[in-house]
Amino acid sequence: MDILRIKKTYFSAKRLQEIINVFLKHGFGQIIDQIHLGRFIGLKKRIRSFGRWPYYKVPTIAERLRIAFEELGPTFIKLGQLLASRPDMVTLNYAKEFKKLQDRVPPFKVEVVYEIIEKELGISIEKVFQSFNPEPIGSASIAQVHEATLMNGERVIVKVRRPGIKEQIMLDLSILQTLAKLVEKYISESKLFDPVGIVDEFSKSITKELDFRREARNAIIFKEKFKNEEKVYIPHVFREFTTEKILVMEKVDGIRIDDKESIKEKGLNIETLLNTLIDIYFKQIFDYGFFHGDPHPGNILVRDDGRIALVDFGIVQRIDEEFKEAYANVALAIINQNTEQLITEYLKLGIIPEDIDREKIKKELKEDIEELLFPIYTYRIEEIKISELIESIMRVCLKHRLRFLPELLLIDKVLIMLEGLTRELCPKISIIELLKPYARKIISKRLHPEFYLNKTFKALREFRDALEHIPFQFKTLLKKAVRDEITVRMYHVNLPEFIKDIDKASNKIAFSLIVSAMILSSAIMHANQVKPLIYGISLFGLITGVFAFFLGLWLIISIIRSGKL
Incomplete structure (x- = not known):
């Protein structure tokens, strides 16, 4: 098992023990047992915790998980911060809680x-x-x-x-x-959240x-x-x-963009600066396809000459032309109240699980999103809050098990942060109004013949690549067929684990019956004074009774260690 490879070094084993103890302390002992790591919990700690699982120090699971991450240090804090931006992976409640993590x-x-x-x-x-x-x-x-x-x-x-x-x-x-x-192997429900995928994405980041x-x-x-x-x-x-x-x-010397008083003292206009800032970000997204992903006020400075300085380029994202076009379509669909277009573009930007019927989900999404957007469409454009709109659409999509590309979520995060900044400093600015010309500019590219030529050439290149690979793939398949190497694999979800659990349970029952029989035999031998006797006690009865006592004690300890008494 993989866990044995982790134990090869002293530091790995020590760190693993530390992680398990922290999760145990914050009430996740049952999960530790479910993924078969209960044996790494010391017997004393197990007995002290026995009867108190789950251990609620704070009200919610999300809060306890956030506190555990803080206690485990930098890697887990960074993981929590990534999950804060991925509500499609961990739900909105967990994402909101992880936003509280302080680095x-x-x-x-x-x-x-x-x-x-x-x-x-x-x-x-x-x-x-x-x-x-x-x-x-x-x-x-x-x-x-x-x-x-x-x-x-x-x-x-x-x-x-x-x-x-x-x-x-x-x-x-x-x-x-x-x-x-x-977790993915032993907790089948976790596959909905793709734990391995989360760790892989975090590892790259x-x-x-x-x-x-x-x-x-x-x-x-x-x-x-x-x-x-x-x-x-x-x-x-x-x-x-x-x-x-x-x-x-x-x-870079400058004033934080949210220091309204200092900006006024310099004789600069805050509304003009905010319009410039939003324009800068829309150029990054829609013109350059390369944008600064962390626009909090500490990373945006206003220089004495009125120029806006961006600092800290640790979080930066690239997007391609197809993504820009799809996102522009989303913006225009919201502005034009076109639900069909909105759903089509969101599905392009999302990842739909294989077991979901696309046509059925489109119909269900349309009903939910129309119900969601109907009251919003009664507002004026400048009254619509992007943060509420994005969160509402996200809730609907999560309900239908949709996932999103990291690029989409990062752009949403950027827009929400910019909107929060503008509403605090200059509420009359409408980000959606400023977004319109950029979205229309992207869409207007379709009117140029060059747009269709590029798409046609791209499709032809992809078709050519596919044709080039077909002979090789067919040849490989034929070789496997000749060698009788083609196999069909069938996997029953959780059936091996179920059989294993049944075996364990039946073995424990058989073991307890044997112990009971030994205790009963010991009592019978003692009652009938089976010889030889020691101080009036049957020697065979005594040996059998002592042996049964230790076997019974071992059985009880193993059940306690499993946490399933």
Whole structure:
């Protein structure tokens, strides 16, 4: 079993034990037993917890899971933050709870920071920086940030990865992958949420986040795309001082976009700035297909000259032309009150389980979405809240077991954050009104012959590729048929586990009957004074009774350890 591979190293076994104990403490002992990890719980802990499962320290399962994630540290906090943006995987209640996860940890010593920088760059820190602030301006689970000045006088921020964090995250990921497989194997209901898929997506996401060269590339691409935009400022990346573990980027002076009073003192118009900001994001999404995915106020600064500066390029997403067109269609369908079009485009952007009838789900979705949107259509455009609209549509889609591409959810998150910012600072701005021209621009591309030519060429290329592969696939199939290697596999869901559980139960019943028979035999031998006797007690009766006592005790302990008494 996979769990045995995890136990090969001391640290893996120790970390696994820690994870199990934390989940046990927060009332998830039954799940631990269901995935057959109960044997990793010590007998003392098992007895102390016996009769108290589930252990409710806080009211809801979602809250207890969030607290457990916080206690387990960086990897689980990051996993929770990913799940907060994936309500299609974990439901809205869990997603809302995971949004409360805080990624703040104590800073590590500045001496360690110096050591990492010198090791990465291969030169002493005095030859790189004129000055270096030992106090971090930010400290999170993966990295901490310091201010510094380069030898040429330029002020920079220096992002340094925590020592040992990659090794810790890789260890946790290996354990999470095994736990996900066990959950999927032993808890059939979990397949609806795809635990293995969640861990795989998280693994890709956090692995990218650990390499600061990727963030540097993102910033460089943004700077290139916005080089002719007078209203946007992207900080410069010092590639010569950037490695996997450190990122050196220009320090941008500016006011946070939500600091309304300071912006007014500078003589800048907040409405104009917000319109510019929204325009910047729509250009990223619909023109460049490459957008900044974390527009919280701390990442958006207003410079003295009125330019908007974007910082922190750790979360960036690419989207292709087909996706842009589908999303533009969604926006126009909502604006034009076209339910049929809205459902068609949402199904394009989603992942429909194989066992769902597409025509049936379209009909059911139409009924639910029309009922949902009917009251909204009585509002003026500027009165519609994107956050409420997206959440309502999400609830309907979750009801019908639809999943969504990460790109769709990230764009929704960006729009919700932008709307929250504008409603707080300038409520009269309507994001939907500003979205209209971009959506129409995307759709208008269909009127150009070039659009259809490109689509035709793409379809022909795909058809050609398919034709090229057919002979090879047919040849492979024929070879297998000749060798009698074609097999048909049938799998009964949970039947092997059911048979295994029946075997265990019947074995325990047989064992208990044997113990009962031994106790009864011991009593009969004692009552009939079967010889030889010791102090008037039958020796065979005594031996049988003692043996039966220990066997019975062992049976009781094994039942307690299983947690199914």
